[in-house]
Structure formats: C-alpha cells, structure tokens
Amino acid sequence: MxxxxxxxxxxxxxxxxxxxxxxxxxxxxxxxxxxxxxxxxxxxxxxxxxxxxxxxxxxxxxxxxxxxxxxxxxxxxxxxxxxxxxxxxxxxxxxxxxxxxxAAQPENELHTAAFTKALMRRAAPTQPAPTHPATGSVVRFQLSAPRVDSNHQICVLGSDPALGAWDAQQAVVLSDTEYPTWCADVTLQNPEQTAQYKYGIWDPQERKILHLEAGEDRLVYPSPDQRTLRVKADDNFRYSTGNWRGAGVALPVFALRSRRGLGVGEFPDLKLLVDWAVASGLKLVQVLPINDTVATHTWVDSYPYAAISVFALHPQYLNLDAIAELQDRAAREELEQLREELNAKDFVDYEPVMNAKWKFIRLLYQQEKARFLADPEFQAFRAEQESWLAPYAAFSALRDRFQTADFSQWPEEFQTPERVAELTDETSPNFDETGLHFFTQFHLDKQLREAVDYARQHGVVVKGDLPIGIYRHSVDAWTQPELYHMHQQAGAPPDDFSLTGQNWRFPTYNWERMAEDGYAWWKQRMGTLARYFDALRIDHILGFFRIWEIPGHSVEGLLGHFSPALPFSQHEIEQRLGWFDYGRLCVPYIRWHMLPGIFHGQAQQVFDEFMVADEYGAIQLKEHVRTQRQIEQVFEERIAADPSNTDHYKWLRTGLYKLVNEVLLVPDDQRADFYHPRITLHLTQSFRELDEPSSHRLRELYVDFFYRRHEEFWREQGMVKLPPVRYATDMLICGEDLGMVPESVPGVMKALGILGLNIQRMPSDPNVEFGHPGSAPYLSVVSPGSHDMSTVRGWWEEDREKTQRFFEHTLGHYGQQAPPHCEPWVAREITAQHLNSPAMWAIFPLQDLLAMDSGLRRSDAQAEQINVPANPTHFWKYRLHLNLEELNAAQSFTQEVNQLVEHSGRAQTY
The missing domain is CATH 2.60.40.10 (Immunoglobulins)
Structure with a gap:
C-alpha cells in the first residue's frame, strides 16, 4: 500500500x-x-x-x-x-x-473552544454517508470549518454527477463526526475528467444551500487509478460575509444579584445572566477571577486577584440550596432571614456574607457528610483533582487552626506540606477540618460546571480571568516555593491608574525553574481554568515579557525595575553621562528647600524627627526610616495608637515616601555595579536640579533604556514563556496589554493568536487622546472600560474639558456643547461605536449598557466603579443594583440592546 x-x-x-x-x-x-x-x-x-x-x-x-x-x-x-x-x-x-x-491567521482562532464548544457547538454529530466498496477513484472531501451554526452543516457541490452536477438539491452533505473537520467519501463518476466544486452551508430543515463559498471553483484533477483514495484536505471555507464578530457583557460573579443569592453573586446566577445575554443577542459573559482568596476572614479577602490557591474556587460563590435543604427548621428560618437582610444591601457586605456562608456550609457538611463521602462522583472528583485539592484542604484547615495564612508563622512541622496526606486521611480524628473544604470545593466545581454547560447549550461563551501573580501566603507558595522569588514583589509601573505605580506584593516568578519541567505548573493551571471556561483573559500579559519587580523594602512602585532586564553597567553610565556619583544618583536627594513644598508649615518638625543633615546641606533620613517599609511600620503603629489622627499620619507618611523615591538610578539586586534608571525620573526634584548637559544625557539614557534597549530581548522572553501557556488548552486567549507596552508585544501576541485589548480611554497610540474602536485590528477586544476604571457615566463627569473634546472629536458632535452628564443617548452612541468596530469582540461592562436606559441605570454613577487601583486598601464590594430577574423582565431595554447588536452584524454567524 x-x-x-x-x-x-x-x-x-x-x-x-x-x-x-x-x-x-x-x-x-x-x-x-x-x-x-x-x-x-x-x-x-x-x-x-x-x-x-x-x-x-x-x-x-x-x-x-x-x-x-x-x-x-x-x-x-x-x-x-x-x-x-x-x-x-x-x-x-x-x-x-x-x-x-x-500560524497567525485570524481563522485559526475559530478553532478554539469558544467556537467549537459554545458558539458553534454540535449537539448530535451528522452520521457519515455509508461507504461503498472502492471500485474506482474515491475522493475524501475534508474541510476544516468551525464557523458553522449549530443548526447547519457543510456540503459540497460540483460538476461531477456524484457531486450533484451543480444541482443544489443534490449536494453531498459532509459529516461533522470529527468536527470542526467535515468529511465525506465520494466515488466520482467521471474520475478521468477535472471536476470543479465548492463547499456550501447547508440547512437540513429547508434542505437547501444557504451560502455557497466565494472565490474560484476548487478542482479535483483527473485520476483514473482504481482503489485509490485521494484526501482533499482543503483550506478554510471562503465566506463572502467577512469575519465573524460577536458581542459580550462583563460583570464579576460577586456582583451578580438574584433573589436566591445570599448577599453575593453565586455560580447558579450565571444562568440568569446567560438568559439575558441570549435575549440581547450577546454571545459572551466575562467574569473576574473566581479563585479562593480567604486568607484573613476579613474585608481584605474581597480582593479577587490575591488567591490562596490558583486552582480552588471561592466559597462565597456556593449556592447552599443547590447542595441540600437544611433539615434543622431553626437553621432554615435563620438562613431565610439572613438572605433577606443581606440581599437588601446595595453592596456586597463581605464579612457578614462569608460568616453566614461558613456557618451554613458547616451545617450542611455535617448533615450530608456520610452521603457525600460515599458519593462516587465526589470520589472521582477527588482522585482527578488530588494534586491540588489535598494540599489546599490541608492549607485551609491549618490557616483556620493557627488563625493566619502566613505559613511561616505556623508550628515548624507544618511549615512545609509534608503532612498533607495525614491531615486529609478520612480516618484521621481531625479529618473534618479538611473534609469541610473537600465538600465545599466539590459542590463549587459542580455548580460552576453546570452553569458553564448551560451557557454552552445556549451558545454563550463564558470567559474567565487569569491573574498574573500569586498571593504570598498561598497554597502554591507553601507547596512549591522554588517556583517563585519570595523576596521580591510584583507590580506595575506608573500609569493612568496610579502615578506611583502599583505594588501587588505578590512574589515574582522563577521562570528558569519553571522551564525545567516544561512549565508544568502553568499547564496545570491552564488546564483547570479550561475545565470551566472557553475563553480567558490573561491579566497583565506584559508580565510574560517582563514584570515590574519591586524590592521588598518598597511600598510604592517607583523604585522597581523591569525583570528580566539589561541594566547599565557603571562603566557604561560613566561613558554616556560623563560621570558617576553613587551618592548623587542612587541615594535619595533631599535638600531643605524641598521640605516646605511637601510638609508645608511642619517642615522643621518633620526634619527634626526623621532627618539629619551633613555639613554640606545634604539631608538623609534617619536609620529607622530609610525605607518605605520602615516608614510604613512606624506609621502603622502610630495610627493604631492614635486613630483619631489617621489622616494626618497618612499625609506625613506619603511625604516621606516621596523623599525615598528621590533617586535617579536603582541598583540591580543581582549584579553589583549595574543600575536601572528610575521610572519617571524626569519628574523628580533630583533630576530638575541637575546641570543641563547631565539632564540631557540622562534623559537620552532613560529613553534608550525604556524604549529601545530591550525590544528584541523582551520579544524573545515572550516567545519562550507564552507558547506553553497559550497552547496548553484550546481556550480562546485574550491578553490585557494596557499600560507601558513594549513594541514587540503586539507582534508576539499576533503570532500566537492572542487577542489584544483596546480601551477607548487608554489608547495604545501615544499620539492620540482617545482610541477609536473603528481602528482596532480584528484579533482584538474593544471595550469602553474595565473593572479598574470608572464607568462611562462616571468618567463623563470627571474632566469637563476632556469630555468636551471626546464629544466633539470622537463622537463627531463638532461645535456642540457636551451634556454635563452622560445621557442615555450618549451612552447609546458609545455602545454603537464599539459594536461597529472590526474587532472580533466588543465586550461591555453591564453598567455601561444599563447607562442607555434612564429607568434602569443606577442613580449614582460614582457607585458603579468596581475597583480603584490607586487605592491599595480599596474593598471590592460592588453589586448590581438590579436583580437579574428584573433585568430579564426589562423587555424594552433588552430589545434595544438586541437591535444594536443586530444592526452591527454581531448577531449573525455568516
């Protein structure tokens, strides 16, 4: 053969x-x-x-x-x-x-799970036509075509009588048994002749071709050989209607509100949001991270990007009624009373909600324990997820036993995960401490998978969110500390969100160690996410190229540097600057004339308490306040002792932080005599007081460092680290690529088929004030905002001059006065502008869609913002002001959204 x-x-x-x-x-x-x-x-x-x-x-x-x-x-x-x-x-x-x-073809992304498992899912595969003995030349028509509506099929029509002789009624329908590949074996009647053919979209109900592909006819060349199979593995279906485009809605799970919830959104609530999305013509529901963040049992845990496990789900999303009914009547009545109280609040009251959840989870666990442990479904779940589930259950039990997630404070025998097997043994007398968490995770997994399956059945994609970092006191750090640089902190350089940068306080990744086993941890993490999601947003995808690494002694982000990086050697700085003085360049530059501008009338008092001056007038901070972390500790103690003066102490603390930041070069922490230019050094007083030649040369050094020196280096980093993550699953991957973006990033993302993000208020082009959705590339997501921003209504009221420019130049109302508030018709124009973008996806925060309806939108626009990145102590408590049941009943609003989506062409498959 x-x-x-x-x-x-x-x-x-x-x-x-x-x-x-x-x-x-x-x-x-x-x-x-x-x-x-x-x-x-x-x-x-x-x-x-x-x-x-x-x-x-x-x-x-x-x-x-x-x-x-x-x-x-x-x-x-x-x-x-x-x-x-x-x-x-x-x-x-x-x-x-x-x-x-x-690679790098837009059509490739149609092969991802978003399309094959949700948007174009195949309910029941079409059986292939019966095969006949090979007495002649058999052609296997094989086409890879995921973009076929669930109710339609692919057919082939051609000149040979076996292909219908161009009679559309006689077209050969291909089988989708191997979807997204379609296949049919055809014995040509005239194999000695060239046959022309085309593929088409077949409607089995109407028994007709809806769309015949564009372009020239495809050809089967003569081949009279007997007992020969020719496999025509054809390239993409040639649609005449352009690229597929869809629209979606974004809302955190915790922000969902339903009548059956317990003061917070729960996984079954996603079904209600899916129902509304379907009625509105929207094809995607996007959520924020859903992993367990319970570290302190306080409001601090409301931050969804600080998970104690990158695998475990957050207990707040568990619907208690879906587990079992409480048998104790008093407990049932208490639960109903709490449901009424917590659901009446206009925000997620995190601590009371979690206290209630844990109380009733424990009751249900004791009530259902015997049945649960004997359940074959649980046993299969435990066996499949054991590698992360057992350490997580043990960690959670020890966290509660010792009242802290900081495992360095636990007794020595528990500071490593050696006793996980003992702690999770069902015969152990203390098994209930860990059994509770097996129980919770099993039901969370079950409820989320049911919700996602419901979405898939309704043709809706559920898009998750992968945080770039891990929490310092997490199961991951406890079990595999070698994968992280625990002495460092990850964050982001200054941007529109925060002028002093962001310090997330997460450890940074030890990429060299991760590479040794082929990035197994990342692949496992992605595999777990793919269990629930068909699309994924990678938070701060720039971290795969370089992360903003902040030394452990810093609180703010200004003294960080990119890692990996190519710092300047002292010799190179001396050559390019003409001199090198460690004390002038690397030690905080503090002079008396700076202090009144920072501390006003208290300058002398602050100096006396916290500083010393040398004989030349150079000022240094005293030994106990040399670093921001030392300063933080001093003022935490003062605030605790004298809370009535908290605002004053915070003001003093911020001023001292500013002085610590007054450096021009940051020493590299790996190599002596190597230095990174401090980010935004041109904004320092130290820079302003340099002589003109030095300031000019230093600025040139700075520009070279941040905008030229690293481009190829960072491109190589991205091409090494991203592919194992990108190709670990078949999810559609979108990258949050906002902020200070190296020029190499878009090219790498395009090569790997990762969609970029286009936010109108944060354009990637530094030469424009506002991005235009109409300029977005196809492989991208356009959105009017994100969870880290004010909503469109809130932003409209922040800066009247900026709003006026946007109104005239971006919305096209030249010479007209912008309304003082974002009126519904303005919100509608912004929505329509995004929907008409060429981008694959237009995704809207639900608040921005509700802005189009004066009767449904929240009265206070400022209360719609989910997160304030500039505030490190912000609590995540936003909750939709409408029940999802009410949203689904708002037919006129739903119809309005549906019409906008239809008019933009984002509701059609072809």
Whole structure:
C-alpha cells in the first residue's frame, strides 16, 4: 500500500519541508528522523511516498515542518496533528492532498473552544454517508470549518454527477463526526475528467444551500487509478460575509444579584445572566477571577486577584440550596432571614456574607457528610483533582487552626506540606477540618460546571480571568516555593491608574525553574481554568515579557525595575553621562528647600524627627526610616495608637515616601555595579536640579533604556514563556496589554493568536487622546472600560474639558456643547461605536449598557466603579443594583440592546 504526501508550498533557497509523525518512516515524532519531501519547482509542490504493509488497518498522525537552514529555524505548521485512517483491504494507494496551515491567521482562532464548544457547538454529530466498496477513484472531501451554526452543516457541490452536477438539491452533505473537520467519501463518476466544486452551508430543515463559498471553483484533477483514495484536505471555507464578530457583557460573579443569592453573586446566577445575554443577542459573559482568596476572614479577602490557591474556587460563590435543604427548621428560618437582610444591601457586605456562608456550609457538611463521602462522583472528583485539592484542604484547615495564612508563622512541622496526606486521611480524628473544604470545593466545581454547560447549550461563551501573580501566603507558595522569588514583589509601573505605580506584593516568578519541567505548573493551571471556561483573559500579559519587580523594602512602585532586564553597567553610565556619583544618583536627594513644598508649615518638625543633615546641606533620613517599609511600620503603629489622627499620619507618611523615591538610578539586586534608571525620573526634584548637559544625557539614557534597549530581548522572553501557556488548552486567549507596552508585544501576541485589548480611554497610540474602536485590528477586544476604571457615566463627569473634546472629536458632535452628564443617548452612541468596530469582540461592562436606559441605570454613577487601583486598601464590594430577574423582565431595554447588536452584524454567524 502506497501513501503519498503532497503539499503546494513556495520556499526560498535554504528552506525545505519534512513530514514528522507517528509511523517509524515518519520519525515517530523525532524531528531528526522525519521524512524529507522532494520539491518540484515547476509546480511549487513538495511530495514523497512511503509504503505500508498490504494487510494493515490503522491510523497515523503527522504534521508538516518547515526547516530553515539559514537560521536553524524549525517551524511546525499550525494546528492539531493531522490524522488519516488507512485500510489496505479497500485501497492500494492513498494520496494526501494537503495545504500548509500557517500560524497567525485570524481563522485559526475559530478553532478554539469558544467556537467549537459554545458558539458553534454540535449537539448530535451528522452520521457519515455509508461507504461503498472502492471500485474506482474515491475522493475524501475534508474541510476544516468551525464557523458553522449549530443548526447547519457543510456540503459540497460540483460538476461531477456524484457531486450533484451543480444541482443544489443534490449536494453531498459532509459529516461533522470529527468536527470542526467535515468529511465525506465520494466515488466520482467521471474520475478521468477535472471536476470543479465548492463547499456550501447547508440547512437540513429547508434542505437547501444557504451560502455557497466565494472565490474560484476548487478542482479535483483527473485520476483514473482504481482503489485509490485521494484526501482533499482543503483550506478554510471562503465566506463572502467577512469575519465573524460577536458581542459580550462583563460583570464579576460577586456582583451578580438574584433573589436566591445570599448577599453575593453565586455560580447558579450565571444562568440568569446567560438568559439575558441570549435575549440581547450577546454571545459572551466575562467574569473576574473566581479563585479562593480567604486568607484573613476579613474585608481584605474581597480582593479577587490575591488567591490562596490558583486552582480552588471561592466559597462565597456556593449556592447552599443547590447542595441540600437544611433539615434543622431553626437553621432554615435563620438562613431565610439572613438572605433577606443581606440581599437588601446595595453592596456586597463581605464579612457578614462569608460568616453566614461558613456557618451554613458547616451545617450542611455535617448533615450530608456520610452521603457525600460515599458519593462516587465526589470520589472521582477527588482522585482527578488530588494534586491540588489535598494540599489546599490541608492549607485551609491549618490557616483556620493557627488563625493566619502566613505559613511561616505556623508550628515548624507544618511549615512545609509534608503532612498533607495525614491531615486529609478520612480516618484521621481531625479529618473534618479538611473534609469541610473537600465538600465545599466539590459542590463549587459542580455548580460552576453546570452553569458553564448551560451557557454552552445556549451558545454563550463564558470567559474567565487569569491573574498574573500569586498571593504570598498561598497554597502554591507553601507547596512549591522554588517556583517563585519570595523576596521580591510584583507590580506595575506608573500609569493612568496610579502615578506611583502599583505594588501587588505578590512574589515574582522563577521562570528558569519553571522551564525545567516544561512549565508544568502553568499547564496545570491552564488546564483547570479550561475545565470551566472557553475563553480567558490573561491579566497583565506584559508580565510574560517582563514584570515590574519591586524590592521588598518598597511600598510604592517607583523604585522597581523591569525583570528580566539589561541594566547599565557603571562603566557604561560613566561613558554616556560623563560621570558617576553613587551618592548623587542612587541615594535619595533631599535638600531643605524641598521640605516646605511637601510638609508645608511642619517642615522643621518633620526634619527634626526623621532627618539629619551633613555639613554640606545634604539631608538623609534617619536609620529607622530609610525605607518605605520602615516608614510604613512606624506609621502603622502610630495610627493604631492614635486613630483619631489617621489622616494626618497618612499625609506625613506619603511625604516621606516621596523623599525615598528621590533617586535617579536603582541598583540591580543581582549584579553589583549595574543600575536601572528610575521610572519617571524626569519628574523628580533630583533630576530638575541637575546641570543641563547631565539632564540631557540622562534623559537620552532613560529613553534608550525604556524604549529601545530591550525590544528584541523582551520579544524573545515572550516567545519562550507564552507558547506553553497559550497552547496548553484550546481556550480562546485574550491578553490585557494596557499600560507601558513594549513594541514587540503586539507582534508576539499576533503570532500566537492572542487577542489584544483596546480601551477607548487608554489608547495604545501615544499620539492620540482617545482610541477609536473603528481602528482596532480584528484579533482584538474593544471595550469602553474595565473593572479598574470608572464607568462611562462616571468618567463623563470627571474632566469637563476632556469630555468636551471626546464629544466633539470622537463622537463627531463638532461645535456642540457636551451634556454635563452622560445621557442615555450618549451612552447609546458609545455602545454603537464599539459594536461597529472590526474587532472580533466588543465586550461591555453591564453598567455601561444599563447607562442607555434612564429607568434602569443606577442613580449614582460614582457607585458603579468596581475597583480603584490607586487605592491599595480599596474593598471590592460592588453589586448590581438590579436583580437579574428584573433585568430579564426589562423587555424594552433588552430589545434595544438586541437591535444594536443586530444592526452591527454581531448577531449573525455568516
């Protein structure tokens, strides 16, 4: 039996193609032993044949690889492994007529779970047509086409009578058994003639072709060989209607409000939001991180980006009624009373909500314990998730036993996870401490998967959120501390959210150690997320290129530096600056004339208490307040002792922080005599008081460092770290790429098929004040805002001059006065502008959609903002002011959204 590979592909000198696959003759996936193809320059065709035993029946997998001898590049074609089944009893020859599958094509993203499992899901596969004995030339028409509505099919129509002789009623319907690949074996009646054909979208109810693909006819060339199977592995369906585009809504799960909740949104509430999305023509529901953040049992835990486990789900999202009914009547009555009290609040009252949840979870656990532990479904869940579930349960039990998540404060025998097996043993006398968390996680998992499955059945994608960092006192840090730099802090450089940068206080990643096992932790993390989501937002994707690393002694972010980076050596600084003085460049620059501007009339008092001056007038902070962390400690003690003067102490603390930041170079923490320019150094008093030649040269150094020096270096970092994460699952991946974005980032994201984010108020183009959704590339998400911003209504009232410019130049109302508030018609224009964008997705915070309806939107626009990044002690308590049941009943508003979506073309599959 002969198997022939053919692939049309134009190469240049030094390039060649090979086939690598599962058979010994294909190298058994060893690229060094792959099958080399021969090139026919007249036809631009690569081909080669191999022999298979005549009595063999089986399947093989393979892929094409482009080898570039000029630079040693090994470029595997995009997509999953190709497969072909062979039966030597039916065929003596198989000819594979393939096409190269290039990476970085927009169509590739249609193969992700968002499309294959939700938007275009196949409820019941179409059975293939019965196969007939191979008495002639059989052509297997094989098309990869995920973009087919759930109720439609792919068909092939052509000139040969076996293909309908161009009679649309006689088109051959392909099977979707291997969806998104469609397939049908056809024995041509006139194999000695060239046959023309095209694929079409088939409506099985109407039994007609809805769309015949655009472009020239495809061709099957003559081949009268008997007992030959030709596999026409065709490229993409050629839609005449342009790219697929969809619209979605964003709201954190905790912000969902329903009548059955307990003061906070719960996983089953997602079904109500899906119902509204379907009625509105929206095809995606986006949420914030949902992992467990319970570290202190206080309001601090409301921050959703500080998970104690990147795998476990947050207990606040558990719906108690879905587990079982409480058998104790008094407990049932108490639960109903608490539900009424907590649901009446206009915000998530985190601590009372969690106290109530834990109380009734414990009651349900004791009530259901025997049945739960014997449940085969739980036993299967535990066995499957054991690697993270057991350490999490043990960690949570120890956190509560010792009243802290900081495992360094636990007794020595528990500071490492050596006793996890003992703590989670069902025969242990203290098993209930961990059993409670097995119980909670099992039901959380069950309820979330039910909600996501409901969304998929209704053609709605659920999009999750992956935080870039891990919490310092987490299960992950407890079990695998070698994966993180625990002495460092991750954050973000100054931006529109915070002028002093953001310090998330998370440890940074030890990427070198993670690479040693092929990024196994990341792959496991992504796999767990894919259990629940078909699309994913990667928070601060820039962290895969470089993270803003802040020394442990800093509170604010200004003294951080990018990591990895290429710091300047002292010698290079001396050459480019003309001098080097550690005391002038790296020690806080403090002079008396600066103090009155910061501390006003208290300058002398502050100086006397916290500073000393040398004989030349240079001032230093005293030993006990040299770092921001020392200053923080001093003032935490004063605030605790004298809370009535809290505001005054915070004001003094901020002033001292400012003085610590007055440096021009930040020493590298890995190599002596290497330095990073301090971010925004041109805003310091230290810079302003340099002589003109020095300030000019230092600014040049700064620009080179932040905008030129690292571009190729960071591109390489992204191309090493991102692919294992990107390709760990089939989720549609979107990256939050806001802020100080290196020029290399968009190219890497495009190459990996990762969608970028376009926020109108944070344009990527530094030359424009406002981005225009109409300028967004296809592989992107456009949105009027995010959870870290004020809503459109809130922003409208922040800066009247800026709003006026936006009203005239972006919305097109030239010469007109902008209304003082964001009126419903203004919100509607902004929504329509985003919907008409060429971007794949337009996703709206629900608050911004409700802004279009004066009767539904919240009265206080400022109360709609979810997070304030500039405030490190912000509590996350936003809650939708409407019950989702009310939202679903608001038919006129729902219809308005639906009409806008329909008019934009985002409701159609084709």
């Amino acid at each position: 002969i198997l022939r590979f053919t692939l049309p592909f134009r190469t240049v000198w030094g390039q060649r193609l090979v086939v690598c696959g599962s058979l010994p003759s294909l190298g058994q996936w060893n690229l060094d032993q792959a099958l080399s193809l021969h090139y026919n320059s007249d036809y631009g065709l690569w081909s080669q044949e191999i022999s298979l035993p005549d009595d063999q029946l089986g399947q093989m997998a393979y892929k094409y690889v482009l080898l570039d001898e000029r630079d040693g590049g090994k470029h595997w074609e995009w997509g999953p492994n190709r497969t072909v089944s062979y039966d030597a009893q039916r065929f003596t020859r198989i000819v594979l007529e393939d096409f190269w599958r290039p």
